[in-house]
Amino acid sequence: MTDKKYPQFTDEHDMFRKAVRDYCEKELAPNAEEWEEARLFPREVFQEMGKLGFLGCRFPEEVGGAGGDTWYTAVFAEELPRCQMAGLAMSILVQSDMATPIINEVGSDEQKEEFLVPALKGEKIAALGVSEPGAGSDVAGIRTTAKKDGDDYIINGQKTWITNGTRADFITLAARTDPDDRYGGISLFLFPTDTPGFEVGNKLEKIGNHSSDTAELFFEDCRIPSRYLLGHEGAGFYYIMQNFQGERLVGALTGTSGAQIVVNNTIQYCQEREAFGRPLTGFQVTRHKIVDMETRLEACRTLTYHATDLFDRGVPAQREISMAKLMVGDTAMSVIDECLQLHGGMGYVEEGSVARAWRDTRLLSIGGGTSEIMKEIISKLMNL
Numbered sequence: 067m068t069d070k071k072y073p074q075f076t077d078e079h080d081m082f083r084k085a086v087r088d089y090c091e092k093e094l095a096p097n098a099e100e101w102e103e104a105r106l107f108p109r110e111v112f113q114e115m116g117k118l119g120f121l122g123c124r125f126p127e128e129v130g131g132a133g134g135d136t137w138y139t140a141v142f143a144e145e146l147p148r149c150q151m152a153g154l155a156m157s158i159l160v161q162s163d164m165a166t167p168i169i170n171e172v173g174s175d176e177q178k179e180e181f182l183v184p185a186l187k188g189e190k191i192a193a194l195g196v197s198e199p200g201a202g203s204d205v206a207g208i209r210t211t212a213k214k215d216g217d218d219y220i221i222n223g224q225k226t227w228i229t230n231g232t233r234a235d236f237i238t239l240a241a242r243t244d245p246d247d248r249y250g251g252i253s254l255f256l257f258p259t260d261t262p263g264f265e266v267g268n269k270l271e272k273i274g275n276h277s278s279d280t281a282e283l284f285f286e287d288c289r290i291p292s293r294y295l296l297g298h299e300g301a302g303f304y305y306i307m308q309n310f311q312g313e314r315l316v317g318a319l320t321g322t323s324g325a326q327i328v329v330n331n332t333i334q335y336c337q338e339r340e341a342f343g344r345p346l347t348g349f350q351v352t353r354h355k356i357v358d359m360e361t362r363l364e365a366c367r368t369l370t371y372h373a374t375d376l377f378d379r380g381v382p383a384q385r386e387i388s389m390a391k392l393m394v395g396d397t398a399m400s401v402i403d404e405c406l407q408l409h410g411g412m413g414y415v416e417e418g419s420v421a422r423a424w425r426d427t428r429l430l431s432i433g434g435g436t437s438e439i440m441k442e443i444i445s446k447l448m449n450l
């Protein structure tokens with residue numbers, strides 16, 4: 067399937083790719099209109115993906131994963147956009163690659179048993195609760211507090227923009243345990259959403275990613291036992307930064323492949339659609355536009371694969387992952403905008419998936435750290 071152009075993908079990866087692709091194209095894509103309209107997809111999708119072994123493809127077998135390397139995650143992230151709903155893909159990637167890896171890395175055996183194992187089976191839905199109304203890019207600016215009270219913590223505050231927020235069973239939650247220490251005063255918790263005092267506020271109406279829910283969350287005197295503290299108290303900011311690497315990497319992988327799918331469909335459209343007595347590809351300007359898009363996506367893919375390779379080998383990759391996220395966020399949007407243009411009026415109507423991809427892709431340079439923040443990170447690493 068990959069014709070060994072990229073030798074990192076083995077026959078086993080290719081088999082996994084086929085399984086994910088078949089599932090996305092046959093079981094999910096036919097429902098795209100309905101689930102986009104409903105602004106949510108069924109909970110069973112998590113369970114089905116859990117049973118198929120997709121959610122835990124790179125987690126160790128002890129926690130119910132398949133024990134695969136990061137290239138399985140790459141395959142998974144690349145094939146998900148074939149469901150034609152970036153919202154669904156994002157919700158699933160929150161479950162598999164954003165809210166849960168840190169539990170595997172720093173969680174206790176009991177925490178893994180209670181939260182991670184059912185999440186990888188798709189039985190418990192996970193969310194990642196970091197952003198707040200007053201703190202998005204500025205993670206260290208969060209104000210939600212977790213105050214120690216005997217053997218418990220009492221959580222008070224508010225989160226916003228939380229994917230899977232309306233129906234998560236637990237949240238990997240960032241809260242402030244020390245008001246006087248900006249970076250060392252943040253801790254991570256595993257927060258069960260049936261805790262008294264927890265409330266889901268507005269479900270946010272977004273311009274894209276319609277099939278996923280994004281919510282405001284409120285915490286009022288929510289008492290959780292201290293065994294739900296994840297890792298060490300005060301290490302939360304550093305765990306979040308560590309966790310961001312995987313999150314940004316899957317963003318770059320899924321963004322590149324999502325844009326490639328749109329380009330492939332656009333090529334087919336341009337070969338079939340005629341104007342002035344010839345197919346659109348009969349115009350040199352169209353062919354050159356297509357070549358430019360293909361070249362830019364190949365560059366995105368190569369940089370993203372390089373970052374994936376570093377990440378997989380445990381080599382520090384913050385620079386390359388930030389670059390990949392930055393480049394893909396901006397390139398995918400401009401490529402899909404060009405695809406929309408090549409569709410003419412057909413690009414501006416809901417029929418077909420270009421319009422949806424155009425709306426959905428706008429998120430890539432905002433979510434999981436904006437393009438400006440990626441540039442800040444890279445410039446710091448360059449000691450400018």
Ligand SMILES: Cc1cc2nc3c(=O)[nH]c(=O)nc-3n(C[C@H](O)[C@H](O)[C@H](O)COP(=O)(O)OP(=O)(O)OC[C@H]3O[C@@H](n4cnc5c(N)ncnc54)[C@H](O)[C@@H]3O)c2cc1C
Nearest residue numbers: 194195196197201202203227228229432433434435436438
């Ligand atoms: C659909 C969606 C889903 C999301 N899902 C989640 C989720 O599941 N969990 C979660 O915790 N968060 C989630 N987020 C939040 C997301 O991570 C933030 O929106 C993002 O980090 C930006 O934060 P902000 O919206 O507060 O923007 P701000 O931080 O207010 O930024 C506004 C603008 O200022 C720029 N800016 C800010 N600081 C600087 C600086 N130092 N230098 C230069 N420019 C700067 C930004 O780049 C941006 O252009 C989601 C967001 C969306 C839209």
